[in-house]
Amino acid sequence: MASPPVTRPEREVRDSVVIRFAGDSGDGMQLTGLQFTQETALAGSDLATFPDYPAEIRAPAGTTFGVSAFQIHFGALDITSVGDELDVLVAMNPAALKVSLADLRMGGSVMVDTGAFTERNLQKAGYAGSPLDDDTLAPYQVLKLDLTRHTMDAVDGLGLSQKEALRCRNMWALGLMLWMYGRSRKATVEWIQKKFAKTPDIRDANLRALNAGHAFGETAEMPSHVAGYSVAAAQLPAGTYRTVSGTEALAWGLLAGLKASGLQRLVLGSYPITPASPLLHTLAGFKEYGVVTFQAEDEIAAICAAIGASYAGSLGVTSSSGPGIALKGEAIGLAFATELPLVIVNAQRAGPSTGLPTKTEQSDLYQAVFGRNGDAPLPVVATATPSDSYVVAIEAVRLAVTYMTPVLLLTDGFLANAAEPWLIPDANEVKPFPVSFRTEPEGFQPFARDPETLARPWAVPGTPQLEHRIGGLERQHGTGNISYDPDNHQRMTNTRLEKIRRIAADIPLQGVSLGEEEGDVAVVGWGSTWGPIHQAVRRLRAEGKAVSHIHLRYLWPLPPNLGELLRAFRAVLVPEMNAGQLVTILRSEYLVPAQSVSKVTGKPFKVREIEEAILKVMEK
Amino acid sequence: MTTTELPQLSPKDFSSDQEVRWCPGCGDYAILKAVQKTLADLGVRTEDTVFISGIGCASRFPYYMSTFGFHTIHGRAPAIATGVKLANPELDVWVITGDGDGLSIGGNHMLHLLRRNVNVQVILFNNEVYGLTKGQYSPTSRRGFRSPSTPMGSIDNPIAPGAFALGVGARFVARSIDTLTPHLIGVLKRAHEHVGTSFVEVFQNCVVFNDGAFAAFTEKGIGPEQQLHLEHGKPMLFGKERNRGIRLRPGTIALEAVTLGEAGVGMEDLLVHDERDHALAQLLVSMRPPALPVALGVIHCDPAPSYEREALAQLGPKSVSQLDLNELLRKGRTWMIGG
Numbered sequence: 001m002a003s004p005p006v007t008r009p010e011r012e013v014r015d016s017v018v019i020r021f022a023g024d025s026g027d028g029m030q031l032t033g034l035q036f037t038q039e040t041a042l043a044g045s046d047l048a049t050f051p052d053y054p055a056e057i058r059a060p061a062g063t064t065f066g067v068s069a070f071q072i073h074f075g076a077l078d079i080t081s082v083g084d085e086l087d088v089l090v091a092m093n094p095a096a097l098k099v100s101l102a103d104l105r106m107g108g109s110v111m112v113d114t115g116a117f118t119e120r121n122l123q124k125a126g127y128a129g130s131p132l133d134d135d136t137l138a139p140y141q142v143l144k145l146d147l148t149r150h151t152m153d154a155v156d157g158l159g160l161s162q163k164e165a166l167r168c169r170n171m172w173a174l175g176l177m178l179w180m181y182g183r184s185r186k187a188t189v190e191w192i193q194k195k196f197a198k199t200p201d202i203r204d205a206n207l208r209a210l211n212a213g214h215a216f217g218e219t220a221e222m223p224s225h226v227a228g229y230s231v232a233a234a235q236l237p238a239g240t241y242r243t244v245s246g247t248e249a250l251a252w253g254l255l256a257g258l259k260a261s262g263l264q265r266l267v268l269g270s271y272p273i274t275p276a277s278p279l280l281h282t283l284a285g286f287k288e289y290g291v292v293t294f295q296a297e298d299e300i301a302a303i304c305a306a307i308g309a310s311y312a313g314s315l316g317v318t319s320s321s322g323p324g325i326a327l328k329g330e331a332i333g334l335a336f337a338t339e340l341p342l343v344i345v346n347a348q349r350a351g352p353s354t355g356l357p358t359k360t361e362q363s364d365l366y367q368a369v370f371g372r373n374g375d376a377p378l379p380v381v382a383t384a385t386p387s388d389s390y391v392v393a394i395e396a397v398r399l400a401v402t403y404m405t406p407v408l409l410l411t412d413g414f415l416a417n418a419a420e421p422w423l424i425p426d427a428n429e430v431k432p433f434p435v436s437f438r439t440e441p442e443g444f445q446p447f448a449r450d451p452e453t454l455a456r457p458w459a460v461p462g463t464p465q466l467e468h469r470i471g472g473l474e475r476q477h478g479t480g481n482i483s484y485d486p487d488n489h490q491r492m493t494n495t496r497l498e499k500i501r502r503i504a505a506d507i508p509l510q511g512v513s514l515g516e517e518e519g520d521v522a523v524v525g526w527g528s529t530w531g532p533i534h535q536a537v538r539r540l541r542a543e544g545k546a547v548s549h550i551h552l553r554y555l556w557p558l559p560p561n562l563g564e565l566l567r568a569f570r571a572v573l574v575p576e577m578n579a580g581q582l583v584t585i586l587r588s589e590y591l592v593p594a595q596s597v598s599k600v601t602g603k604p605f606k607v608r609e610i611e612e613a614i615l616k617v618m619e620k
Numbered sequence: 621m622t623t624t625e626l627p628q629l630s631p632k633d634f635s636s637d638q639e640v641r642w643c644p645g646c647g648d649y650a651i652l653k654a655v656q657k658t659l660a661d662l663g664v665r666t667e668d669t670v671f672i673s674g675i676g677c678a679s680r681f682p683y684y685m686s687t688f689g690f691h692t693i694h695g696r697a698p699a700i701a702t703g704v705k706l707a708n709p710e711l712d713v714w715v716i717t718g719d720g721d722g723l724s725i726g727g728n729h730m731l732h733l734l735r736r737n738v739n740v741q742v743i744l745f746n747n748e749v750y751g752l753t754k755g756q757y758s759p760t761s762r763r764g765f766r767s768p769s770t771p772m773g774s775i776d777n778p779i780a781p782g783a784f785a786l787g788v789g790a791r792f793v794a795r796s797i798d799t800l801t802p803h804l805i806g807v808l809k810r811a812h813e814h815v816g817t818s819f820v821e822v823f824q825n826c827v828v829f830n831d832g833a834f835a836a837f838t839e840k841g842i843g844p845e846q847q848l849h850l851e852h853g854k855p856m857l858f859g860k861e862r863n864r865g866i867r868l869r870p871g872t873i874a875l876e877a878v879t880l881g882e883a884g885v886g887m888e889d890l891l892v893h894d895e896r897d898h899a900l901a902q903l904l905v906s907m908r909p910p911a912l913p914v915a916l917g918v919i920h921c922d923p924a925p926s927y928e929r930e931a932l933a934q935l936g937p938k939s940v941s942q943l944d945l946n947e948l949l950r951k952g953r954t955w956m957i958g959g
Contacts, residue, residue, distance in 0.1 A: 042955050187953060238958025240950065256945055264940055267706050269699075288936030289943050292706050297732040301699035304692070304729075308672075308703025311690060312711065316703065334693050424954065427945035461688040461704070461711050464667045469636065469683050471691025472675075481638060482683060 011182060011230040016075025018083030019177065021170075022100045023092030024061050025054055025068040028170040033070025034419070035174055035191060039183040040074045041243045041421045044233030047074035048531060050082035050604065051417045055274070055357045062124035067099045076232040080538075081531035082418070084606040088180075090173055092116060092147070094125035101136075109141045111176070113169065115148025143223065145216075147172055154212035155205040164202065168209035175213025180228050185210060237423055244422040246386035246415035250345065251282040253393025255289055256427055257343075258315050260394065261401050262434040267292045267309030268317045269302035271324060274357040275413035276347035279319045299327035303344070307331060310340045311470075313437060313460035315397065319345035321413075322364045323354065329372055332406055336376045336496070338470045339447075339456045341400035341407075343393075344378075348412040348527075350602045359602025360414035362527045363578035368408045369556050369585065375493050377500045379403070380556040382410040384530035387422040389415065392553060398433045402506075403499060404455040410555070412577075414604055415528045441465035446480040453506075454499035503557050510559035515541060515548030518568035521617055524594070526552040526582055529575055529605055536610035547614055555582070563590040571617045573597060575610050628663060631656040636686045642677060647798030647824035651745065652684055654801050655714075658808040659687075669712045670704060672697045674721040677752050678745035678824070681716040695726025698733035701740050705928040712812075713740040719760040720750050723779050727759070734790040737816040739926035741808070744781055744819070745798075747826040748833045755829035767829075782905035785819040786898065786920060792818040793901060793920040797838055798825060803849065803916065810918050816926050837914045846909045850917035855890040858913050865890035866912070875903050877912050895921040 019036070023029045030051055037049055050071040059066030073083035085105040091097035093116040104110060114132065122130055131137060132144060151172045155165045171192070178185055188210060196203035217228065258266045268291065270280040284293040292309075296302035299320055306316030318328065325346045335342045348364045350356035368380045379399045383392040389411060396409040438444060438457035446468040447456050459466040468480055476483035477491055511517075513530075514537050525533045530551050537549040550565065552558070566572050566586065572594040574583040580596035587594050597613040599605055634656040642648045659669065669687035673679035675694035682689025688711075692700045697715045704713055715733075722730050722744045733742070749767070750756040756769040760781065764773040785793045792814040796804040804822065811818035823834045832839075837846035844860040856866035867889045869876040878885045894900060901920035907913060 038953065042953070044955070044957060233957075236957050238956075240954050240956055242950070242952065242954045252945070252949060255940075255948070259940055259943070259945060262941070265707060266940075267703060269703060287934050288938065289948070290935060290938075290940040292931060292935065294702070294706060294931070296699065296702075297728055300696060301702075301729050301732065304696045304699035305703030305706065307692075308690075308700035308705075309707040310703075311700070312670075312704040312707035314707035316707075330693050331696065338690075424949050427949060460708075461670045462668055462708060464665075467666050467686055467688050469638075469685075469689035469691065471682070471689075472693055473691065 011228040013230045013232070014075070015077050015231070016073065016079060017087045017181070017229065017231055018071065018073045018085065019088040019090065020069055020071040020086050020100055020103070021090045021173070022067055022069040022096035023170070024095070025056070025059050025066050026061060027068065027092050028167065029068045029070050029092070032170040032174045033072060035188045036177060036183075037072055037243060037419055038187045038191075039178055039185070040072065040181070041241070042187055043183055044236070045074040045231060046077065046079040046234035046236060046421060047072055048079050048082045049073075049419045050414065052603070053358055060124075062093060062095055062121045064095045064099050064125055067096050069096070069100060074231065076234050078234070080534045081607050082604060084608050090177065092169065092173070094122045094127055094131070097131060098125045098127065104140060106139050107141065109143060110137060111143040111145060111173070113147035113173075114144045115146040150212060150216065151209050154208045158201050158205050158208075160201060160205055165205065168205050171206045171209040172213035175210040175215075176217050179214045179217030182228055182230055185214060236421070239423045241421050241423055243419045244387050245417060245419045246383065246389045246411055247278040247282055247417070249387050249389035249422070250383070250393050250411060251279060251286070253390040254283070254317060254343065254397065255286060255291070256390070256430050257394040257397025258290070260430045260432045261315065261397055262432070263313070263315045263401070265290045265292060265309075265314040266317060267294065267306060267314045268319065269294045269296050269305035269309070270319045271296050271299045271302045273299075273321045273324045275349055275416045276319045276321045276324070276345065278416060279345060279347070299324040300331060303328040303331040306342055307335050307340060310335070310342050311461070313458070315341065315343070315401070317343045317345065319347065321347050321349045321357075322351045322367065325364065325367060326371070332378070333372045333374060333376050334472050335406040336372070336378060337472055339404045341404055341458070343396045343400050343407050343409060345409045345411065347416045348410060350600065356602045358413065360412045360528065360604065361577045361600060361602065362410070362412055362529070363581065363600065364410065365526075365555065365578065365581040365585070368410055375497060377497060377556060378406050378408050379500060379503055379554075380408045380410065381553055382527045382555055383415055384527060384551055384553065386415055386418050386420050390425070394430055395553075399503060401435045402433060402455065403453055403503060404458060405500065410527060412528050437463065438466060439463055445478045446470060447475055447478050449495070454495060454502060501557055504560045507554050507559060509561045510550065510552065510565055513549040513551045514538060516546070517548070517565060519546035519548050520569065521547045521571045521573055521614055522550050522566060522569035523547060523610070523614060524550045524552065524566070524572060524574045524582070524586065525576070526555055529577065532605040532607045532610050533575055535607040536614060539607070539611060540614055545614075545618065552582070558589060563592070566590055566592045566594070571595065571620075573614060573617050575599070575605055575613065577605070626665065629660055629666065631660040634659050634666065634686050636684055638683050640684050641680065643828050645827040646677070647747065647826070648678060648681070648745065650798045650801060651743070651804070651822055651824065652681065654804040655743070655808060656685070657801075658805050658812070661805070662809065662812055664712055668710070669714070671714045671716055672701045672704065673716040674726055675752070676718040676721045676750070678716055678718040679721060695721050695724070696729060697721070698726065698729040698742070702733060702736070702738050702927070705738050705740065706931060709739070709928045709932060715740050715742045717742065717744050719744065719746045719748060719758045719781070723781060723784065724759045731788045734785055734788045734817050734819060736927040737789075737791060737924055738928060739815055739817070741811045741818045742820060743808075744821050745824040746781055746821050747824045747830055748778075749826050749830035751826050751829055780906060781821045782919060783902065786902050786905060790819045790920070791816045791922050791924055792918070793905065794818070794918045795821045795823070795914075795916050797823045797834070797916065799838070800916075807917060810921070814921060815923050836909045846913045848907070848913040848915045850893045850904070850915055850919060852893055852895045852918065852921075855887060855892050857890065867891055873903070875907060875912060895919075898922065
């Protein structure tokens with residue numbers, strides 16, 4: 001800070017930038033990314049983030065499989081994807097460089113901590129020689145900084161151990177990056193002050209590191225060829241914004257749904273599982289909102305407690321990921337058969353079996369639509385973006401209580417963790433769908449039905465003269481008594497299917513997210529592929545191609561006009577992060593020659609990949 | 621809450637209009653009657669009472685009651701009951717289960733229900749066999765039990781339900797016999813009175829697949845000699861002549877049966893039942909004929925706050941409808957764009 005500011009090149013103006021912070025899983029890369037996100041959002045940029053971390057809490061330090069990364073794509077434009085290629089890579093050690101370098105665009109910038117490029121770390125990352133000394137980094141702009149030494153210098157005198165001091169490296173790097181993009185440090189400073197309020201030494205060390213990194217950019221210490229960048233604010237609609245992750249939006253949506261239903265209590269039964277646990281944590285923070293969170297002994301108990309809660313008049317919710325949903329299968333059938341409302345959240349991850357717990361995939365669509373014994377279809381809804389989870393959660397609650405049925409809400413590991421700026425909606429705009437419990441004894445039958453929705457009455461224990469018995473054995477229509485009558489089983493099966501089918505008339509007609517309702521190619525997606533599909537279609541449309549983006553929120557029952565809509569295109573392309581599940585459903589439902597674009601690497605689609613797939617179809 | 625006087629219900633008023641479909645002579649009939657009598661005696665209301673069961677012969681029980689009832693899936697009744705109590709702690713919930721349902725497929729849920737201490741009554745019908753699936757051995761079947769799935773005899777060591785319950789932290793453990801109606805009713809009333817999970821094991825005879833499994837202590841004439849009816853604060857006496865008793869074998873922590881007046885044994889040597897004594901309960905629950913009588917009645921009762929009471933105490937005082945969601949959505953850092 002002693003040196004005066006130097007004359008350096010003007011800040012280079014950019015429409016959008018993709019940065020990745022990569023380091024060891026103990027290096028605090030997720031926190032660094034989140035703080036950068038916060039400052040960037042506050043500066044008015046649109047953005048999308050992609051946290052990518054290993055399944056192990058502390059994988060062996062310095063190894064490639066222990067690399068934790070946080071990618072952010074931000075800019076003055078409408079940002080819909082996390083970015084195909086990196087403009088800037090911050091590599092805190094050789095392993096991080098090794099894992100991420102292939103994603104850096106030619107000519108992109110890479111900042112490395114030379115202090116971490118020790119013989120031992122190079123060896124652990126699998127480098128024969130140092131990539132800083134050979135031509136590995138020749139195609140890029142390289143900023144070699146001894147972050148380790150700079151950080152140690154910054155916190156000198158605070159009496160920290162070397163280990164504690166080095167933990168502040170991420171704040172030093174963050175400070176420099178905030179400078180590079182002309183971002184404020186205000187929110188980060190406040191965050192550090194709050195987080196480390198009880199440990200003043202650690203607080204001061206983090207603040208010093210942050211400020212030192214920032215000052216480094218301002219002063220002559222920085223190589224003079226490195227310019228800062230200027231990324232203008234995005235042209236976003238006016239209003240009050242915040243950043244929101246998919247998990248937060250989902251939790252708030254459930255609360256908004258609870259309020260719209262008029263029910264007094266939400267009971268979440270859940271069992272810890274990656275990547276669904278954050279929903280349990282988030283809802284556990286809303287006890288003042290009438291939320292009971294129950295961490296059950298297993299996945300089965302979790303859903304069963306939620307079913308018990310719904311039976312007794314609360315909104316039962318259960319959350320898990322694919323393997324846990326598999327365990328819940330029998331209980332989902334019980335809720336379906338006894339016709340009780342329930343919201344089942346599946347934060348999908350790469351499968352099968354334990355699969356890749358921290359990597360994203362959308363391969364539980366078959367499980368959601370078909371995965372039960374007997375004929376037991378459920379409404380299935382999917383969220384497309386982090387903030388979309390708010391609306392979709394409200395809708396899941398509405399369908400569950402209106403039709404007295406379990407509803408499957410599909411999100412995924414990417415959406416659960418990713419964040420984006422959100423124009424905060426007015427909660428009062430949610431249209432109420434008040435639940436009325438049956439209280440009238442006259443003519444009461446537990447399996448009599450609403451003529452329109454075919455829903456049975458919700459008659460909760462505690463209501464005089466409505467005592468009745470329900471269960472998993474087939475129930476006689478009307479009375480609900482056990483019935484082995486063949487015709488009754490046929491009738492009840494048909495009625496249950498018809499009830500779910502009728503939901504199609506109570507959901508919006510399928511529209512196009514981008515483009516016309518006819519043309520050469522319809523690119524049909526669902527879930528978190530929204531961003532890259534949207535961007536790919538936008539680019540090709542800019543080139544004059546007759547391509548449209550159709551994104552499904554309702555996966556079962558499908559919107560009533562979908563078949564007609566798909567037939568208005570010469571070709572139907574379905575990009576999915578699975579081996580082709582929606583495409584099979586569309587083909588079987590509509591007999592359309594839909595084609596699959598499949599990707600199951602545990603990483604989101606790149607815009608380019610989808611663009612190429614569309615162009616290939618157009619060539620035919 | 622209504623203030624009008626409600627009519628007292630009779631045992632019959634707790635019976636549903638459904639035909640009971642257990643095998644003729646099944647011990648379940650007697651338990652059903654005892655429960656209906658218990659509820660009538662207690663003066664509870666059918667609308668506030670919920671019977672929740674899993675799968676198995678015993679689990680058909682809710683269909684025969686005029687209360688609310690939920691016949692769920694195999695082994696999961698404890699978890700469903702927990703959810704019911706979290707939604708509405710005012711409901712009076714009974715969990716009906718069997719040895720297979722409650723200790724095999726649902727053993728894990730039973731464990732957690734008991735350790736959490738959810739305020740429900742569990743009646744575990746123990747007949748030491750799978751009835752509904754036609755006679756396979758169960759987790760309480762004794763070693764050597766021959767069944768369609770164990771033609772050469774079971775080699776599994778059986779679970780002792782009471783010992784299991786005590787081991788996982790149950791605060792109310794009691795035992796009775798299907799046909800010992802007045803005793804069973806007494807036990808069920810105590811179970812109902814207890815706040816927290818009440819675990820009641822009922823020795824229930826399966827006439828078709830395991831007839832006479834408990835004859836060693838239930839056969840006519842044998843009872844008084846092979847049953848110890850526990851009463852809190854009373855010495856442990858049994859036998860037709862009330863001249864036999866239980867004491868700690870001197871110098872050990874093992875129980876033994878003694879005869880008053882023999883070898884200098886007097887009343888002062890006998891153990892006095894203390895329901896709160898967990899260690900004593902563990903000894904009592906493991907007594908087996910013929911060396912020792914079977915302990916019946918309330919073996920352990922040591923109340924503690926219920927799970928749902930503590931869980932719901934953590935909720936805020938406001939109802940959801942009073943809460944401002946717009947405030948929630950705007951909590952934390954926000955920023956304005958444009959106008």
